[in-house]
Amino acid sequence: MNDITATDKRTPVTILTGFLGSGKTTLLNRILSENHGKRIAVIENEFGEVGIDHELVIQADEEVFEMNNGCICCTVRGDLIRILGKLMKRRDKLDYILIETTGLADPGPVIQTFYMDDEIAHQLRVDGCVTLVDTVNIDRQLDEASEASEQIAFADVILLNKTDLASAEDVRKVEDRLRRMNARATIHRTAHAELPLERILDIGGFDLNGALDVDPKFLEPEYPFEWAGVYQLEAGEYELVVSGGPDPTMDLALLSAGGNRAGDAIDEFVESAVRIFSDDHWPAFDGTALVPAPRLYRLRLSQDLHRMSISIARSGPYTLFTEHLPEEFDLRIANGANEPVTPSMEREFKPDHEHNDQVTSVGITIAGDLEIEKIDRWLTVLIRERGLDIFRMKGVLAVAGYDRRFVFQGVHMLMDSQPGAPWQASEARSNALVFIGRNLDRTELETGFRRCLA
Amino acid sequence: MPGVISRLSEADPVTFDIEGYVSATAWSREGVRLAVASADGPVACFNTQNGLREWSHPGHGLGTSSVTMADDGALTVTCGQDDRVLFHGATGSPVCAGRLPGWGERVRLSTDQRYAAVASKRAVLVFDMLELPSHTRADGDPEIPVEPAFVFDGHASTVTDIAWEPGTHRLAATAYGTLTIWRVGTTGPVRVFRWQGSSLVVRWSPDKRFLATGDQDSTVHFWFIKEGKDLQMWGFETKVLELSWDHSGRHLATGGGRMPTVWDCSGQKGPEKRRPIQLERHESHVRALAFGNRTQLLASGDADGRLVLWNPIGSESPVSERRLNFAITQVAFSPDDSMLAVGGDDGTVTLYRLEP
Numbered sequence: 106m107n108d109i110t111a112t113d114k115r116t117p118v119t120i121l122t123g124f125l126g127s128g129k130t131t132l133l134n135r136i137l138s139e140n141h142g143k144r145i146a147v148i149e150n151e152f153g154e155v156g157i158d159h160e161l162v163i164q165a166d167e168e169v170f171e172m173n174n175g176c177i178c179c180t181v182r183g184d185l186i187r188i189l190g191k192l193m194k195r196r197d198k199l200d201y202i203l204i205e206t207t208g209l210a211d212p213g214p215v216i217q218t219f220y221m222d223d224e225i226a227h228q229l230r231v232d233g234c235v236t237l238v239d240t241v242n243i244d245r246q247l248d249e250a251s252e253a254s255e256q257i258a259f260a261d262v263i264l265l266n267k268t269d270l271a272s273a274e275d276v277r278k279v280e281d282r283l284r285r286m287n288a289r290a291t292i293h294r295t296a297h298a299e300l301p302l303e304r305i306l307d308i309g310g311f312d313l314n315g316a317l318d319v320d321p322k323f324l325e326p327e328y329p330f331e332w333a334g335v336y337q338l339e340a341g342e343y344e345l346v347v348s349g350g351p352d353p354t355m356d357l358a359l360l361s362a363g364g365n366r367a368g369d370a371i372d373e374f375v376e377s378a379v380r381i382f383s384d385d386h387w388p389a390f391d392g393t394a395l396v397p398a399p400r401l402y403r404l405r406l407s408q409d410l411h412r413m414s415i416s417i418a419r420s421g422p423y424t425l426f427t428e429h430l431p432e433e434f435d436l437r438i439a440n441g442a443n444e445p446v447t448p449s450m451e452r453e454f455k456p457d458h459e460h461n462d463q464v465t466s467v468g469i470t471i472a473g474d475l476e477i478e479k480i481d482r483w484l485t486v487l488i489r490e491r492g493l494d495i496f497r498m499k500g501v502l503a504v505a506g507y508d509r510r511f512v513f514q515g516v517h518m519l520m521d522s523q524p525g526a527p528w529q530a531s532e533a534r535s536n537a538l539v540f541i542g543r544n545l546d547r548t549e550l551e552t553g554f555r556r557c558l559a
Numbered sequence: 560m561p562g563v564i565s566r567l568s569e570a571d572p573v574t575f576d577i578e579g580y581v582s583a584t585a586w587s588r589e590g591v592r593l594a595v596a597s598a599d600g601p602v603a604c605f606n607t608q609n610g611l612r613e614w615s616h617p618g619h620g621l622g623t624s625s626v627t628m629a630d631d632g633a634l635t636v637t638c639g640q641d642d643r644v645l646f647h648g649a650t651g652s653p654v655c656a657g658r659l660p661g662w663g664e665r666v667r668l669s670t671d672q673r674y675a676a677v678a679s680k681r682a683v684l685v686f687d688m689l690e691l692p693s694h695t696r697a698d699g700d701p702e703i704p705v706e707p708a709f710v711f712d713g714h715a716s717t718v719t720d721i722a723w724e725p726g727t728h729r730l731a732a733t734a735y736g737t738l739t740i741w742r743v744g745t746t747g748p749v750r751v752f753r754w755q756g757s758s759l760v761v762r763w764s765p766d767k768r769f770l771a772t773g774d775q776d777s778t779v780h781f782w783f784i785k786e787g788k789d790l791q792m793w794g795f796e797t798k799v800l801e802l803s804w805d806h807s808g809r810h811l812a813t814g815g816g817r818m819p820t821v822w823d824c825s826g827q828k829g830p831e832k833r834r835p836i837q838l839e840r841h842e843s844h845v846r847a848l849a850f851g852n853r854t855q856l857l858a859s860g861d862a863d864g865r866l867v868l869w870n871p872i873g874s875e876s877p878v879s880e881r882r883l884n885f886a887i888t889q890v891a892f893s894p895d896d897s898m899l900a901v902g903g904d905d906g907t908v909t910l911y912r913l914e915p
Contacts, residue, residue, distance in 0.1 A: 160621065164661075166680070168716045170735050170757045173776045183735055183757055183775070184717060187664070191622050191640060194580040194598035194904070222775075223797045223844075 115230040116199055119306055120215050122256040123237030124208035124246050128266040130154050132237065132298035133205060137162070141302060143200040148188060150207040161199070163188055167207065169214045172221060178493050178517040180214040181221045193228045201306060202229065209252050212259040213496065216311075216516050233310030236260035236290075237298065240271045240279050247282070247462065254464040257283055258496040258541045259516075260290045261310030269296035277372070287541050288466035289499065313512045313523050328375075329382035330426045334448030335362060335370040338423050342441050343415040345395055349408035350434035355427065356382060357404065359415070361397045362422040370422045371452050378426045397423055406434070422449070464496075467545045469554050472535045474505035479557040484513075484520070487553065492518035495542040501525060503534035505559040565856060565896065565913035567868055567879040573910040575605045575612065581888050581902030585628045585635070590893035592632030593900055595908050596623035602637050604651060607898060607910060614651030619643065625665045629672045629688060636675050638663025644677045644684070645702070646691055653702040655692050659684065661717075669723045669730075674708075674743060676730055678718040683711040683732050685743060711741040711748070722763045722770070731770050733758035738770060738782060752782055752789065759800055766808030769824060773799030779813050781822075781829055790831055792822070801848035805855050810872065812857050814845040819859045821871045840867050840877055847889050851896040856913075858899055860887025866901055868913075883909060 123129050133147055137157045146161040155162050165184045172179040185204065192199060204215060212234055219231040236256045239246070246253040257263065263283055268276050280292055291308075293300050347355070358381045362370035377399065387400040394414045395402060404411065415438070417423070427436065430453065437445045480502065488495070499514040510525030528534055538554060579599025586593055592613065593605045602623050603615040619639025626637045634654075635647040640662045645653040659679035666677045668688075675686045684707035692703045716735040723730050728743040735757045740750040758772035758780065770782040777795040779802070782788075792813075801814025811822045811830075819838040822830040838859070847860040856878070857869040864883040869875075885903030892899055899911045 163621075166717060168735060170716075170775060171755060173756050173778070181775070186775070187717065187719070188662075191598060191624065191662075194582060195622060196579050196599050 113230055115228055116193070116202060117232035117307055118202045118204060118219065118229050119232050120212055120234045120259075121203055121205045121237070122208075122210070122212050122234065122259070123264075124239065124242075124250075124253060124256075126242065127208070127237035127239040128264070128295075128298040129205055129237050130156070132264075133203065135298065136203065136302060136306075139302065144197070145201045145203060146192060146199050147203045147205065148185065149205045150210070152207055153205055163192075165204075167210055176492075176518045178213065179217060179221060179519070181218040182214050185215065185218050186222050186225060189225055189229060193225075208256075209250070211252060211255050213255070213517055216259065217519060220516070220519050220521070231311050232306070233261035233308045234259045235262045235264065235305045237264045237266050238279070238283065240265050240267050240276055243279055244282070251463075254286065254462065254543070255496060257286045257290075258464045258543075260287055261308060262305050263287070263290045263292045264298060264300070264305070265292055265294045266298050267296065268294045282462070286462050286464045286466065288468060289497070289539055289541060311514065311521075313514060313521060314525060328379065328454040330356070330378060330428050331454050332430050332451065333371045333374075333378070333424055333426045333454065334431070334451035336423050336425065336438055336446050337421070337449050338417045338438075338446065339420045340417050343417060343446070344439045344443075345413045345415055345436070346439050347404060347406065347411050347413075347434050347436045349406050350429065352429060352433075353406060355404045355406060355429055355434060355436075356386070357402050357425060357427045358382065358400060359395055359397045359402075360399065360424045360426070361419075362424045363419065370424050371450065374424050374426075378424075382426070382428075463543045464541070465545055466539060466541045467547045467550050468537070468539045469551050470535060470537045471555060471558065472533060474503050474534055474559045475536060475557045476559040477504050477506070479559075480504070483553050483557050487550075488515065488518050488520065491542070494544055495540055497541045498539060500536070500538040502536045502538075503528065565854065565868075565878075565915055567866075567881060567899070568912040568914045570912065572912070573607070573610045575603070575610075575908040575910070577601055577603050577615070577906045577908065579622075579906050580904045581906060581908060582622065582624055583626045584889045584891045584900050584902055584908070585626045586891060586893050586900070587628045587632035588894060589631050590895055590898065592628065593908070593910070594626045594628050594632070594635045594637075595902065596626040596637055596639070597906060598622045598624075599906075600639070602626060602635070602645075602647065602651070604632065604635060604647075605908070607893070607900075614647075614649075616645075616647060616651040616653070619645070619663070624663060625667075627666050627668045627675070629668055629675075634688075634691075636666050636668070638666045638677050638679070642679070644675070644686070646675075646686075646705070652700070655703040655705040657684065657686060657705045657707060664717070664719060665721050667721050667723055667730075669728055669743075670726050674723075674728060676721050676723065677707075678721045678732065680717055681712065681714040681734065683718055683721055683730065683741065685709040685711065685730075709743055711739075714739065719758060720760045722761045724763050724767055725765055726767075731761050731763060733761045733772055738772060738780075740784075750784075752787075754780070754789070756780075759798060760802050762802045762804055762811075764804050764808040764811070764824065765806055768808060769811075769829065771802055771804070771811050771813075773802045773813065773815065777815060779811075779815070779822075781811075781824070783829065790829060792830070797844060801845060803848050803850045803857070805850040805857075805872075806852055807855075810850070810855070812848055812850055812859075812871070814848045814859075817841045817844060817861070819845055819848055819857065819869070819871075821857070836871050836875060838867075838869055838871060838875060838877075840880070841865055847887050847902075849890045849892060851892045852894050854896050856892070856896060858890040858892065858901075860890050860901060862886045864903070866890070868899070881911075883907075 512525035513522035579597035621640035623639035661680035687708035714734040738752040757775035796816025799815035821836040868879040889902030
């Protein structure tokens with residue numbers, strides 16, 4: 106629980122979405138039967154089947170109302186206003202409210218209800234949107250129904266459920282696809298929707314002061330490397346052998362993956378590898394020796410065979426990230442006897458063209474100060490013109506003349522903002538923005554945002 | 560008494576208590592009894608003459624949302640969050656009970672008290688009071704199940720409020736997108752007014768010219784029934800849940816924020832292009848608003864406990880004012896306007912006498 110949820114006395118509400126068969130009912134039944142000492146009300150959809158006979162399981166009709174306020178995407182859930190309005194008048198106050206939506210429901214109106222109705226906004230705060238995913242079927246669901254994409258886009262937390270029924274490779278592919286759609290959400294892999302409740306309740310997903318936690322690698326259009334392999338190396342001398350190929354240079358990094366299982370040796374290092382690949386090239390590299398370290402090496406290649414020595418001091422797994430595919434350069438690691446060492450695991454990071462999802466995340470980070478009139482105007486126009494397609498957005502901005510951060514978050518055309526933490530003298534002032542939406546144009550957004558610089 | 564401006568008596572008011580938040584009140588026709596419902600469930604009946612509680616009943620599970628009284632308090636009808644309508648006898652025990660399709664939103668009696676209509680889910684169920692079993696039953700006897708005589712069904716979404724036309728058996732029902740008029744004995748709606756919006760409350764003007772609705776999107780709608788046209792008033796601070804006509808049908812008081820507003824609906828055009836009377840005194844949202852039944856006194860109560868009595872047609876200044884230590888949720892004049900019941904979020908009901 107962060108600061109704001111600790112001081113906010115309003116009752117938290119979590120929205121639980123997911124297609125039929127994703128495990129929502131299993132999760133709800135667990136929440137209700139677990140001994141957490143909380144008084145929790147569950148508002149289930151009309152097809153909901155929470156098995157527990159519980160006074161506070163209430164069926165709702167999912168009545169979506171348009172608001173006549175000139176905002177085309179301002180829809181609310183009338184049934185929720187009625188039900189919650191009545192529940193909040195009771196003396197036996199609730200500790201928590203969970204709202205389950207059907208797989209075909211867009212979570213937008215539910216979230217907007219907590220901003221559009223004064224009575225509700227005064228007493229309840231939406232804490233987060235949790236989306237359950239059936240790992241085995243989500244690819245098909247995403248391809249067939251736009252609601253599935255919207256549920257991913259709105260999520261603060263995604264439960265990649267039923268991972269026990271899918272191969273590790275399939276789970277990873279699904280996770281990558283979801284990440285590209287929603288780079289802000291925290292993803293948990295689960296079987297039978299089992300996980301500690303604190304990962305889904307009281308997470309402060311809509312708190313303005315919550316961190317803008319975005320995994321930067323998923324905001325990049327592509328990975329800066331095409332391949333990674335894990336080698337189990339005993340202490341001793343090795344060589345990296347590489348010939349000329351279609352490109353004159355090749356960037357690579359070799360990282361010690363000690364302590365990690367082979368499968369994790371790639372997953373765990375992807376993020377640091379992205380960072381290393383965005384650093385400058387290691388200046389002292391003379392083309393003769395490689396060291397397992399967070400350094401980016403640039404190999405300058407001719408048509409000849411190149412050999413670079415690698416000294417391994419400690420036995421264990423090592424992960425090699427390469428800019429291009431090894432086969433294009435006949436790249437291999439050879440042991441002291443000049444025998445090739447086969448990677449125990451490898452993965453290609455080819456750009457994913459398999460799924461052309463319309464829902465994506467766009468993250469922009471720019472150093473420097475923004476001019477308040479410019480950013481205000483840009484956001485106003487953007488929301489007016491693209492609000493329907495922007496499901497969620499969040500920003501932490503440095504505005505010229507203000508010594509505090511300016512934070513905002515939005516759902517469609519609704520926006521909520523306030524001053525954030527002060528900038529410390531030691532901090533470089535910078536701006537971070539994340540949009541999650543449909544048909545977002547990264548170039549257009551980035552250009553527009555850059556024009557707001559002071 | 561017409562012509563005489565009453566004030567809240569300086570004498571200490573009588574108070575009653577119910578467990579929970581006062582969600583609805585109803586006076587008996589003679590003003591001797593006051594039924595009070597709580598959002599926590601319980602229902603109670605108080606005698607306003609001797610200040611005693613006549614009975615109480617656990618009510619409706621997750622909450623009682625509406626109450627009305629018939630036969631001068633011998634019969635009390637309630638509905639709420641247990642999918643039932645209860646007909647309580649003179650001792651509070653339910654004589655009979657009707658099953659509803661979902662939570663009961665509202666119960667209203669026709670002017671002649673022949674029919675009790677209950678809004679629940681997308682239907683209005685109408686119970687014929689003449690067909691109910693005898694009211695006098697021994698306490699503890701199980702209530703007898705009763706069936707509605709008519710069901711007005713087929714609203715596009717949940718019926719949020721209902722109102723009987725004064726003196727007739729026609730009933731207006733609001734749901735998202737429609738305001739529907741039904742008549743007992745007629746199959747299918749008599750009239751449907753459509754608009755893309757959500758009305759939350761509906762009130763029929765005593766002269767039957769207008770239906771007024773308070774809406775989710777901070778507007779008030781006037782429906783000219785004969786002409787079939789409507790007029791929408793914008794600019795309210797919040798959604799409008801408080802509406803009250805004066806006894807003549809000329810003035811409508813509206814809440815929807817901190818400023819009670821009174822609209823003059825006389826003449827062909829009704830309130831169109833007329834400056835309404837705006838009553839400035841409340842500093843927080845007005846949660847309860849009611850005109851007198853015989854006078855043009857208007858009572859308003861807010862979330863900070865400020866109770867104000869107005870004579871708005873004569874003056875924009877308060878007639879009387881009190882500060883109560885609970886958020887006011889209900890105000891209701893007795894049928895002869897000699898008393899004012901004020902309900903609060905802590906279950907208190909304060910009963911003021913009015914005197915010249």
